[in-house]
Amino acid sequence: MTDTQREATPPPGGVGHPSGLPRTDPFIPDGEVTETARVSRHRRRWLGRSASPESPDRGRTGRAVVAATVVLVIAVLVGVAIGPAELSLPQVLEALATHLPWHPHISVPPLDTAIVWQIRLPRVMLGVLVGSMLAGGGAAYQGIFRNPLADPYLLGAAAGAGLGATIVVVSGANMALTPPAAFAGAVGAVALTYLLGARTGRGGAAGAVSGTGSILLAGVAVAALLTAFQTYLQQQHTQTLAYVYAWILGGLSAATWSDVWLILPYVAVSAAALLAHRRLLDVLRVGEEEATSLGVNVPRVRLAVVVAATLGVSAAVAVSGLIGFVGIIVPHAVRLTAGPSYRLLLPVSMIGGAAFLVLADVVARTVQAPAEVPIGVITALIGAPFFLFVLTSRRARQDLS
Amino acid sequence: MISFENLTVRYGDTVALDGVAGRVADGEWLGVIGPNGAGKTTLLSAIARLLPYAGEIKVCGERAAGLSRRQLARMIAYVPQRPLLPPDMTVSDYVLLGRTAHIGYLRTETAADHRVCAAVISQLDLGAMARRPLRAMSGGELQRVVLARALAQEAPVLLLDEPTSALDLGRRMEALELVDEVRRERTLTVVSAIHDLTLAGQFADRLMLIAAGQIVAAGPTAQVLRDEVLTAHFGPGVQVMTTDTGDIAVISRRLARVRAPR
Numbered sequence: 001m002t003d004t005q006r007e008a009t010p011p012p013g014g015v016g017h018p019s020g021l022p023r024t025d026p027f028i029p030d031g032e033v034t035e036t037a038r039v040s041r042h043r044r045r046w047l048g049r050s051a052s053p054e055s056p057d058r059g060r061t062g063r064a065v066v067a068a069t070v071v072l073v074i075a076v077l078v079g080v081a082i083g084p085a086e087l088s089l090p091q092v093l094e095a096l097a098t099h100l101p102w103h104p105h106i107s108v109p110p111l112d113t114a115i116v117w118q119i120r121l122p123r124v125m126l127g128v129l130v131g132s133m134l135a136g137g138g139a140a141y142q143g144i145f146r147n148p149l150a151d152p153y154l155l156g157a158a159a160g161a162g163l164g165a166t167i168v169v170v171s172g173a174n175m176a177l178t179p180p181a182a183f184a185g186a187v188g189a190v191a192l193t194y195l196l197g198a199r200t201g202r203g204g205a206a207g208a209v210s211g212t213g214s215i216l217l218a219g220v221a222v223a224a225l226l227t228a229f230q231t232y233l234q235q236q237h238t239q240t241l242a243y244v245y246a247w248i249l250g251g252l253s254a255a256t257w258s259d260v261w262l263i264l265p266y267v268a269v270s271a272a273a274l275l276a277h278r279r280l281l282d283v284l285r286v287g288e289e290e291a292t293s294l295g296v297n298v299p300r301v302r303l304a305v306v307v308a309a310t311l312g313v314s315a316a317v318a319v320s321g322l323i324g325f326v327g328i329i330v331p332h333a334v335r336l337t338a339g340p341s342y343r344l345l346l347p348v349s350m351i352g353g354a355a356f357l358v359l360a361d362v363v364a365r366t367v368q369a370p371a372e373v374p375i376g377v378i379t380a381l382i383g384a385p386f387f388l389f390v391l392t393s394r395r396a397r398q399d400l401s
Numbered sequence: 402m403i404s405f406e407n408l409t410v411r412y413g414d415t416v417a418l419d420g421v422a423g424r425v426a427d428g429e430w431l432g433v434i435g436p437n438g439a440g441k442t443t444l445l446s447a448i449a450r451l452l453p454y455a456g457e458i459k460v461c462g463e464r465a466a467g468l469s470r471r472q473l474a475r476m477i478a479y480v481p482q483r484p485l486l487p488p489d490m491t492v493s494d495y496v497l498l499g500r501t502a503h504i505g506y507l508r509t510e511t512a513a514d515h516r517v518c519a520a521v522i523s524q525l526d527l528g529a530m531a532r533r534p535l536r537a538m539s540g541g542e543l544q545r546v547v548l549a550r551a552l553a554q555e556a557p558v559l560l561l562d563e564p565t566s567a568l569d570l571g572r573r574m575e576a577l578e579l580v581d582e583v584r585r586e587r588t589l590t591v592v593s594a595i596h597d598l599t600l601a602g603q604f605a606d607r608l609m610l611i612a613a614g615q616i617v618a619a620g621p622t623a624q625v626l627r628d629e630v631l632t633a634h635f636g637p638g639v640q641v642m643t644t645d646t647g648d649i650a651v652i653s654r655r656l657a658r659v660r661a662p663r
Contacts, residue, residue: 276507282494283501287485293449294554295474295502340489 061344068351072128075355079124082362084369085115092116123255126319127361128354129267130252131326133316135353137309138327139334139345140274143281144305145212146288151327152313155219155306159226160189161317165247166230170237178247179262179318186314189226193219194306198299212288212302249374250321252361263315270312274346277305281342324376326353326360329383336390356383402427402590403448403558408456410443417443419614420456427557430584430591432605434598434625436634439611441594442482445560448592449479460558474502478551482562482594488536492527492546493518495535499553521552525579541572545579552583559584561593565600573597577604598639598651602626610634626651 081092094108095116137152145154153159164185168177197215234244280301283291288298313327330353334345357375360382364375404424410417418440425431433441447454450465450473458465460476468476478499486495499521500514522531525545530538538546544564551559561580565573581604584591595601601608601622608625610618612634618625626649631639640654 279504279509280506283498285485285487285490286498289451290479290481290485291501292451292470293474293477293479293481294498295471297470340487341494 060339061341061347064338064344064348065351068348068355072351072355072358075358076124076128079127079358079362080116080120082366083115083120087112087115096121118257122257122260123252123361124358125260126252126255126263127358129260129263130316130320130323131330131354131357132350133267133270133312133353134323134326135330135356136271136274136346136350137313138353139331139342139349140277140281140305140309141327142331143284143342143345144302145216146284147212147216148332149328151324152309153223153322153324153327154216155193155310156189156222156226157186157310157313157317158322159223159230160185160187161314162248162322163189163226163230163233165321166233166244169240169244169247170233179259182321183314183318185226186317187310189222190306190310190314193222194303196222198303215302246374247321249376250323251364251372251375252320252357253365253372255319259319263319266311266315270308270315271350273308274305274312275350277301277308278342278346281305281346285340285342322376323357323379325379325383326357329379329387330356333387333390402429403458403460403592405448405458406456408444408447408454408458410440410447410452410454416614418447418454421611421614421616423609423616423619425590425592427590428584428588429607430581430593430605432601432608433592433594433611434596434601434608435611439634440614441611442562444611445479445562445592445594449473449477449560451479471502474554474556476556477558477560478554478556479560480547480551480562480564482566484547486535486543486547489534491532491534492538492549493522493531495546496522496527496549496553499550502554502556517555518549518553521549524583525549525552540567541575544568544572544576548576548579548583552587557588558590558592561591561595563594563596566596573600580604598626598631598635599649602649602651622649 080096081087081089087095091108091112094106095112097106098108098113099117134152138150141150141152141154142148161182162185164181164183165178167185168175168181194215197218234241280296283294283296284298284301286294292298331345331349334348334352338344338348357379360378361375363382364373364378367373402425404422406422408418408421421440421444433444435441443452446452448458448460448465450458450468460468460473463472463476465473496518497510497514500510500517503514504510522528525548527542527545527549530542535543535546544567548564551561559580564580565576568576577600580591580593583589593605595605605622607620608618608622609616610625610630617634618630626641628639628641631641631651638654638656640652642650642652644650
């Protein structure tokens with residue numbers, strides 16, 4: 001039976017039971033319209049109207065999404081405007097306009113156009129995609145595993161990607177194989193973790209709730225194992241150490257449009273799937289047992305979220321390496337400033353993560369120009385103090401779950 | 402409405418319920434009583450299919466094991482002993498969680514879902530605090546909020562595990578009166594584990610006494626709340642009295658200390 005069929009089928013035996021509230025007032029017996037009853041009926045009508053069908057949080061979510069989007073647009077403009085070639089803001093905007101379908105006919109030096117369109121914009125766009133995936137994946141994992149320390153690499157994705165990339169580098173294969181190998185390593189590691197963890201944690205015949213704890217522990221074990229392999233390989237081929245190390249530190253310096261187009265489908269599918277689960281992530285805030293009693297098939301939701309997050313995060317890792325802190329700091333900063341509901345948290349984290357990574361990249365490529373600081377260093381250097389500031393500010397006493 | 406046969410639940414080697422059988426009729430309030438660790442919570446969790454069991458449970462004539470989570474949640478609303486209350490969640494958002502089984506997998510709630518919640522919220526007099534976070538609510542208010550979520554589920558069966566354990570006596574009575582009121586209005590079947598034997602006798606239609614994983618007595622209140630039945634499981638200090646209003650009260654009595662003769 002598919003879900004939609006279930007949806008259409010009334011609960012067996014439920015016939016005759018009021019499955020929907022009657023449209024007449026069900027709380028006042030017929031012919032007993034007392035003064036209080038009339039007052040309460042009036043009050044109820046009034047309440048019914050003021051507590052409108054719109055969720056009270058919906059306007060708030062909208063405002064937060066708009067605010068985050070404004071920040072993202074500014075971050076993108078900053079990212080495109082700043083670089084070693086000293087273009088003024090008007091020059092950058094003119095160069096940007098040349099590729100728009102309705103652009104004004106102005107003459108822009110081809111070099112400016114190339115700098116903006118072939119060097120800066122792909123890098124900024126890749127930052128947007130990678131940042132949104134890391135932050136969105138982190139937020140989703142924090143919800144699904146009900147663990148504030150969860151980050152997108154929790155189930156072994158980082159270790160698997162690192163091993164995949166190291167194998168390509170040390171085997172002397174074509175470097176173009178690094179992204180697919182990292183992607184395959186990340187997906188494979190998470191799949192291994194999930195198979196081991198979900199099997200151990202499975203309940204009895206009646207389909208009881210299985211624990212997330214065993215999946216998390218399996219993730220720790222798989223990550224340790226794969227990291228051991230990777231370290232071993234790396235030590236056996238010390239001549240490639242610097243390259244492997246640079247890859248693991250991560251960065252956006254090699255970004256091209258083909259990278260952007262390569263990961264865009266994964267990111268789009270992953271983001272859409274994660275956003276579609278945001279209401280269910282809110283239900284999970286009351287714990288797995290109560291979510292189950294409310295009608296949520298917890299193992300299925302968990303699998304769907306993990307698959308979605310893994311696809312997007314693995315694609316991001318494949319083109320940018322292992323960029324830390326974004327997946328844990330951005331969702332918590334959003335949670336502490338805007339609130340813990342996943343309906344708001346998930347979209348705002350994605351947009352905020354994108355803006356954060358773009359700005360971190362601007363810092364990474366300007367503070368020591370023409371040299372670049374690894375972006376992971378910047379995300380930690382900006383992110384950790386900012387996070388601590390938010391943590392110690394007004395909402396710090398509330399829970400982080 | 403609910404029946405279970407040969408129901409056995411094990412935690413590892415420990416047998417928590419040992420082949421018990423029973424049934425609850427439509428619209429009935431069954432009070433499940435028994436000493437700590439007897440298996441009351443286990444029975445309720447098993448009926449809600451929240452732990453693995455052997456045997457057969459039927460809800461509304463359907464085998465519970467054959468139903469999807471969503472189908473089961475439309476038949477049974479379960480209130481655990483210690484619900485997990487996200488402190489930052491507002492009352493209205495919390496009550497809305499009760500609609501989960503009525504909302505499609507990846508869909509969001511409709512205006513009808515909001516109407517159901519608004520009606521429940523105003524029925525339980527929570528309208529003024531609908532936008533308050535749960536952290537700002539008192540114990541008695543939280544009890545109503547949790548009940549509101551269960552009622553928003555619109556299931557014909559309500560399972561309550563020690564619904565009033567955290568409340569003072571006055572709030573306990575209010576909470577149970579409220580449960581009684583809504584179950585009459587909506588003809589709900591209620592199964593509640595309950596520690597307070599006097600309140601159990603006053604509110605439930607029928608009592609089921611569980612001890613050490615077995616059902617040792619079941620039937621009308623007066624039949625179960627008897628000295629010889631209770632003292633065997635709650636200790637010799639428990640005494641059943643009938644008040645001048647005809648209510649059965651179960652009281653505790655300090656026994657004289659047995660002194661060793663000199």
